[in-house]
Amino acid sequence: AQSVTQLGSHVSVSEGALVLLRCNYSSSVPPYLFWYVQYPNQGLQLLLKYTSAATLVKGINGFEAEFKKSETSFHLTKPSAHMSDAAEYFCAVSYNSGGYQKVTFGTGTKLQVIP
Amino acid sequence: GAGVSQSPRYKVAKRGQDVALRCDPISGHVSLFWYQQALGQGPEFLTYFQNEAQLDKSGLPSDRFFAERPEGSVSTLKIQRTQQEDSAVYLCASSLAAGRLGNEQFFGPGTRLTVL
Numbered sequence: 001a002q003s004v005t006q007l008g009s010h011v012s013v014s015e016g017a018l019v020l021l022r023c024n025y026s027s028s029v030p031p032y033l034f035w036y037v038q039y040p041n042q043g044l045q046l047l048l049k050y051t052s053a054a055t056l057v058k059g060i061n062g063f064e065a066e067f068k069k070s071e072t073s074f075h076l077t078k079p080s081a082h083m084s085d086a087a088e089y090f091c092a093v094s095y096n097s098g099g100y101q102k103v104t105f106g107t108g109t110k111l112q113v114i115p
Numbered sequence: 116g117a118g119v120s121q122s123p124r125y126k127v128a129k130r131g132q133d134v135a136l137r138c139d140p141i142s143g144h145v146s147l148f149w150y151q152q153a154l155g156q157g158p159e160f161l162t163y164f165q166n167e168a169q170l171d172k173s174g175l176p177s178d179r180f181f182a183e184r185p186e187g188s189v190s191t192l193k194i195q196r197t198q199q200e201d202s203a204v205y206l207c208a209s210s211l212a213a214g215r216l217g218n219e220q221f222f223g224p225g226t227r228l229t230v231l
Contacts, residue, residue, distance in 0.1 A: 009155075036222075043119070043206055043222030044158070090157050094218075100146065100165060101210070101218055105157035 002027045002095040004074075006106035014114050019063075019078040021109045023091030026072065033074045034092040034103070035065055044090060050074060061085070086113045117141070119223035121207050127229045128197045136192045136226045140209030147190050148220060149182055150206040158206050164190060197230045204228070 007022040025031050032051050036044040048059025055067045061084075065076045076089060091106040120139045128134050140147050145166055150158035151174075160174040166187040175182070179198075184190040194201055204227050208220040 034219075041224070041227075043224045044208075045222070046219050049219065092157075098171065100163060100170060102160065102163070102171075103148075103220060104160070107157050108155075 002029075002031065002093045002104055004033075004091045004093050004104065004106040006089075006091050006109050008109055009107065010110045010112065012112040012114060013081045015083055016080050019076070019081045019085065019111065021076040021089050021091075021111065023065075023074045023076065023106060024072050025074060025091075025093050027093060027095065029095065032094040032101075033065075033067065034094065035059065035063070035074075035076050036090045036092060036105075037061075038088045038090065038108075040087075047076070047089075081111075081113045083113050083115065086111055119207055119209055119221050121205075121223040121226050123226060124224060125227050125229075127231065129231055130198060131196050133193065133195045134197055134228065136194075136205050136228070138190045138192070138207030138223060140188065140190070140207070141211075141221055142188070144209035144211050144221075146210040146212070146218075146220075147184055148208045148210075149190070149192050150208065151176075152204040152206055152225070154203070161192070161205075194228075197228075199230050202228055202230045 003026045034049045035047040048057045050067045058064045088110045094103045147164040149161040152158045163171040164184040179195045181193045204225040206225045207223045210218045210220045
């Protein structure tokens with residue numbers, strides 16, 4: 001079964017500091033991995049995705065993530081946090097289930113940015 | 116273009132009432148998903164449609180939950196005899212193709228259901 005684990009339900013960083021949100025995956029086949037962001041009272045928006053091309057994936061809003069097979073990790077980073085980055089972030093893995101793509105989400109990490 | 120829309124955005128129901136939640140996917144999107152997001156949790160899969168066919172309903176929590184997509188576009192999630200544990204945000208997502216891994220799902224804003 002495919003799953004993801006997000007370490008830390010809440011992360012606080014100062015404005016301008018490095019953002020690091022952790023995600024580890026479990027998959028019996030090469031995974032397709034995603035990071036989504038959710039702002040209050042909104043749906044999820046795709047930040048970036050890994051589909052086995054480059055291991056370092058760049059997304060929107062200056063975020064990037066690195067796929068590390070040896071560590072089964074797909075951590076999300078941003079060099080310098082903005083106040084507007086405060087939101088909840090979800091890591092997700094997709095897999096083939098009976099001919100269609102099924103997605104399993106992590107439990108989320110709420111990012112607080114302190115001015 | 117227009118994204119995925121959901122209505123109503125907020126719904127308060129008394130325990131035992133029936134509710135219907137609507138999802139308008141992006142035009143032309145073959146795949147449609149419903150998720151349930153409890154407070155402080157990630158979205159949990161409920162059901163999947165490919166056009167009008169409901170191919171997977173393994174995530175529906177009980178037989179009180181029913182979903183349909185009769186013409187392959189708009190979908191409705193119905194919950195009968197609502198219970199307090201049904202309180203959650205219900206998210207709808209659509210994607211262009213069916214089986215391609217790595218396809219992005221586009222999410223609506225969700226319907227927040229509160230059962231009193």
